[in-house]
Amino acid sequence: MHTRAQVYSPLQNTAVWLAAWLYNVESTDETIDALTDLGGTHTFDGAPMVQLLHDVRTAADLESPEPAVRLVLWGPGQAPRLRADSPAMEALTQAGALVVRGGGANHILVPDYSADGVRWRWFEDYEPLPEPEWLTPGEADQLLSRATNEAAVLIEAAGGTRKELPNPRLAVGTLADFYDTPGLPAGVTPRAAKLFARADRVAATIETVTERLDDHTFDPHLFALWRHVRSARMAGVSDAVVDYRREYMRA
Structure with missing residues (x-):
């Protein structure tokens, strides 16, 4: 998959x-x-x-x-x-x-x-x-952050990834840039932008480990993050849209 x-x-x-x-x-x-x-x-x-x-x-x-x-x-x-x-x-x-x-x-x-x-x-x-789900950006961010930390602890306890990239941090950063392309429109709330950025970072990390490092040892831990990444994206969109409406109604 x-x-x-x-x-x-x-x-x-x-x-x-x-x-x-x-x-x-x-x-x-x-x-x-x-x-x-x-x-x-x-x-x-x-x-x-x-x-x-x-x-x-x-x-x-x-x-x-x-x-x-x-x-x-x-x-x-x-x-x-x-x-x-x-x-x-x-x-x-x-x-x-x-x-x-x-x-x-x-x-x-x-x-x-x-x-x-x-x-x-x-x-x-x-x-x-x-x-x-109607998660607030704060709730979605907290769930994603907690799940990420738990997965990191489990992977570290198991000895880390078995294969290495020449520069894993660069690979993650490059993928994070991909996920963010082509950027967001004007007026997106800082809360939503932060949530999108965290979701992009976690998604890039998951892809680096599973696809780029070709190491599926930790798939059960990483796959558990998928739901939280998707939930974060949905919550961020809802927050941005509701704020657009708020400004629209004020005008």
Whole structure:
């Protein structure tokens, strides 16, 4: 099982850029450029990305107290918070989904990433979705930090990794930079940015050990971190989106 699919999704930054655009923090051109960096050419029912943006703006309830855009990630030990047996659930890939809150409906955007770009599918669900974890950034950060420390203690007690890179710290740093590309839009809360950075760092460390060092001795300890990395990303997105709404309502 490839590590990156479990600890990284371009949907994290896609969700934040989409929210920044919805709340008029970022322009359409800047948003499309960022989304292109996050996956190449985006299409929706054969139409270009601008059509998807138009439909999202039409559907989104920007005054809803719940986040207008929510990130859905899932993996081992963590079910996606979508309705079981729904068309959206059946279409879901490892990359996850975005939920756009609309008046009376949840609009679920499911991407399919390939070498040719990103193809989006749109589903509407009028039934209540399973409740998200609704972790605060502080709670998500604490859980991720605690799990990371526990894994480090277990790995150190077992004697550390069996193979070495010429410069492991450099490898981790390079991967952390990859996870952060192409960056975040303006106005992201410091809490969310910090949480994303920690999640990137932990994800890069996991990938360095399992993929670059090719050492799977500690997989059970590292795999337990996957859920907390995903939860941190979802919590950070929610915090950023709610803050965009707060500033929007003040204007």
